[in-house]
Amino acid sequence: MLTNRQLLILQVTVDDFIETAQPVGSRQISKKEEVPYSPATIRNDMADLEDMGFLEKTHTSSGRVPSQKGYRYYVDNMLTPQLISKDEIKQIRSIFEDRMVETEQIIRKSAKILSELTSYTSILLGLDVRKHRVKRFSIVPLTDDSAVAIIVTDSGHVENRVFSIPESYTSSDIEQMVNLLNESLVGVHLHELPVKLEVVTRTLLNQRVGHFNELFISLNKSMMIEQEDKVYYGGKMQLLNQPEFNDLEKARSIMYLMDHVSQIPSIFPVDKKGIQIHIGSENNHLAMEDCSVITASYAIGDEQMGSIAIIGPTRMDYKRVVSLLDVMSGDLSRELSRILLGHHG
């Protein structure tokens, strides 16, 4: 379909625009070493590329800019992985240096470093808690009428809730309750916990252990509270540094989106494996017209556990970001597996 020269010109155009954020003209391209053609020749090919929809002009007599289709083609056919420098790898590895740390903290730190290395905004979707299984229940009384319920999952995650203890329950009652819970609920997925809790409550009532009724109801209530997806952003305001968001309106609408769309999955696909690139309107969101999102997933053991993504202008440095995400998701998977499953690398 495209001649070799056209391919070359498209690639150089995209690369140059990614670097400079300025429309690129034929003269500018012809000056590059790897392009041995005169401006006129290049003009012809650029005109063709424009006809085919890969390039656009911002106005009749300006240089050209890659269209969304252009980026797509570039990403699908011309993406050569970029070497990540030792120094950068080192930075990434530094996340895991403090070995004894909460997974949440690791994820937070990853988001930060990722945004610093790319100078774009990063989004990390935390471990999907609901996939974890209950490992141990425990309850710690705080005052006469309140206590903390703690659930440790097999992945080392700890959920806790304060709940109120109806009057007239003694500490031995609570001990009994903890035993009951551990007997019947260990191994249950966190997302089915509310239902199972309900069932357990019922069952116990039928067995005339009715004494615990109120206590269970109170606990039940506190566990009902829905677990939102935990989303960590890194370098939200990095977007402000991109020239395409000098237009305050655009900046605002994206910031607004990030702050209010708790339904991030609508923006980027969590479930798919590997690296995904969504360009401009492929994100299905008006405010994201000028943004691209690159997503990678990480896994613990064999199970997909979360996603990491970079959001930047469509003119983002795809090569670099893809390579970085690749390294990062690999490291995250490996380290989280090591920490949580005790695998040794």
Added chain:
Amino acid sequence: MLTNRQLLILQVTVDDFIETAQPVGSRQISKKEEVPYSPATIRNDMADLEDMGFLEKTHTSSGRVPSQKGYRYYVDNMLTPQLISKDEIKQIRSIFEDRMVETEQIIRKSAKILSELTSYTSILLGLDVRKHRVKRFSIVPLTDDSAVAIIVTDSGHVENRVFSIPESYTSSDIEQMVNLLNESLVGVHLHELPVKLEVVTRTLLNQRVGHFNELFISLNKSMMIEQEDKVYYGGKMQLLNQPEFNDLEKARSIMYLMDHVSQIPSIFPVDKKGIQIHIGSENNHLAMEDCSVITASYAIGDEQMGSIAIIGPTRMDYKRVVSLLDVMSGDLSRELSRILLGHHG
């Protein structure tokens, strides 16, 4: 010092500028009902107010704008508390509706609502964890060589760390260890925990319980990790909606500040009681020249536990923000006390 009329004019000027963000002229003031003077009279007084340093002109023939000194005077002498509507009170109370919830979640939600009600950015300094005391230790084994250490504090806060278990420790070893910990560390302030842990380790070694040596060291390490102050922002990008930050450079430097100054206390005083107002350069930070920060503290029982603050342009609606913070800090104190201490309101 100031005549009544000058007072009136200063007040009206500040109020008007807070509302419109436009320099206010004499004509505009004279049109207000509460000001029965002609533009000429007002001009004279405004010139005087300018001489005294309460007002400034942006250029020779524009209306006037309050100076920092002007705001200070306004805040010190003219601040009449504003009524918070029932609807808004309701919104604030809604934070505490789900009674069985983590304190962290309450604080997060508070930050969000506060920024929505004020349309400025809110900063909540979370409970100062280090002031809490250990209520209960527990350890849950995860794999052969890792476990979660859990500390519940008297305030219902739960800290947890994954740490590695050196080979050859059995689960009964761990049980013993938990007992030892609970015997010796309950009641200790969280901030002295690392030191005390060290001491306990030493003591045990002297008593030739050396068997636990490695285990303690591993646990120790995991507890060493420093606890940063937890800072929650609400509506960071609200600042972008303020006309004074149409200048992207300003917006950027403030955003940068918020993202990188983990040492927030340098910006606003955590320890002081009551409501504090810091205007412009009083914040001692270049990027905050055009911002004011209003701080209130909340307490659990009798102990200062954290702060809530609003950061907005110097041209912020002081009346409203002060009133809102007043309500909010009161409610927070009351509810947190209720939840954590079991006080009944």
Added chain:
DNA sequence: ATTAGCACTCTCAACGAACGAGTGCTAACA
């Protein structure tokens, strides 16, 4: 097939005039 040359188009920055908002001052007024 490629390139040089040239007329054409469009943006952008600079300049200046017209306009309007607001002031300071003076003189009139109660």
Added chain:
DNA sequence: TGTTAGCACTCGTTCGTTGAGAGTGCTAAT
């Protein structure tokens, strides 16, 4: 004596104009 009306003046803002510069498309030459 305190207040107000009137008026000249200042400055920022807006809007059209103009000239320079960058880049194109097309045609003719290589």
